[in-house]
Amino acid sequence: MSVAMTNCGALGWITDENGYRYVPDDPLSGDPWPTMPGCFCDLASDAATEAGYDGFEPDACLINRYDPAARLTLHQDQDERDLDAPIVSVSLGVPAMFLFGGLKRSDRQRRIPLWHGDVVVWGGPARLRYHGVLPLKEDSHSALGKRRINLTFRKAG
Numbered sequence: 001m002s003v004a005m006t007n008c009g010a011l012g013w014i015t016d017e018n019g020y021r022y023v024p025d026d027p028l029s030g031d032p033w034p035t036m037p038g039c040f041c042d043l044a045s046d047a048a049t050e051a052g053y054d055g056f057e058p059d060a061c062l063i064n065r066y067d068p069a070a071r072l073t074l075h076q077d078q079d080e081r082d083l084d085a086p087i088v089s090v091s092l093g094v095p096a097m098f099l100f101g102g103l104k105r106s107d108r109q110r111r112i113p114l115w116h117g118d119v120v121v122w123g124g125p126a127r128l129r130y131h132g133v134l135p136l137k138e139d140s141h142s143a144l145g146k147r148r149i150n151l152t153f154r155k156a157g
Contacts, residue, residue, distance in 0.1 A: 003072055003150075004065040009036035011060040011156045013079065020079050022060060022156040036061050043119075044088040044153035051121035053086040058153035066096065066148040072133040074105055077154070085155035086123030092116055092151070093144035094136065101130035116141060 007013060011022040012033040025032055040061055048056035060080075064072070077087055091114040098120065101109035107130065114120070122129065133150075140146055 002070045004067075006063050007060060008034045008040070008063065009058065009060045013060065013062050013156070022079060040151065040153070043090065047088050047090075047119045047121050048086050048123075051086065051123075053121065053123050056085060056088070056153075056155065058088070058155055060154045060156040062150075062152040062154070064150040064152070066093075066133070066136045066150070068138050068146050069135050070148075071135040074099060074101060074109070074130045074132040076128050076130055078128060080154050080156045082155045083127055084123070086121050086127065088153040089120045090151040090153075091118045091120075091148065093141045093148040094139040094146060096136055096148050096150075097134040099130075099132045099134060103128060103130070105130050 007026075010033070011024055012026065013020070013022055014027055016027065036058065041058060044058045045056050048054075093116055095116070096114045098112040098114050099109040100112055101107045109130070111134075112120075136148055138146065
């Protein structure tokens with residue numbers, strides 16, 4: 001993972017010498033993660049409902065910042081307690097190429113271009129599919145410059 005990351009909401013995702021997990025406090029400051037803005041909750045819930053996942057209430061928002069050449073290798077999101085809840089992903093800034101594979105890392109991946117404002121929702125049988133982001137190409141966005149921001153909403157606890 002070559003992206004910068006932080007969180008907001010009741011839980012935040014971290015990785016350290018003890019592995020990957022969700023925690024209520026920022027390990028750097030010891031303070032609770034910032035409250036998730038209501039408009040973030042509404043966006044995630046509305047997108048999930050539109051995709052057929054009624055009642056989605058995220059308690060974690062991972063905020064990833066991609067600079068040029070940053071990427072996110074293929075992985076599964078399996079650290080959440082409720083794997084029946086969908087993942088809602090919002091792309092902002094420069095375009096990215098999203099990889100969406102199968103249930104095995106070796107399965108063929110689809111390449112899906114993501115543009116500023118795109119929202120992707122996946123769940124159900126696709127919830128544990130491997131996914132990632134190819135290295136970010138040099139580009140520029142009027143509001144975010146050479147960066148891409150991704151907001152990923154989950155029901156982690």
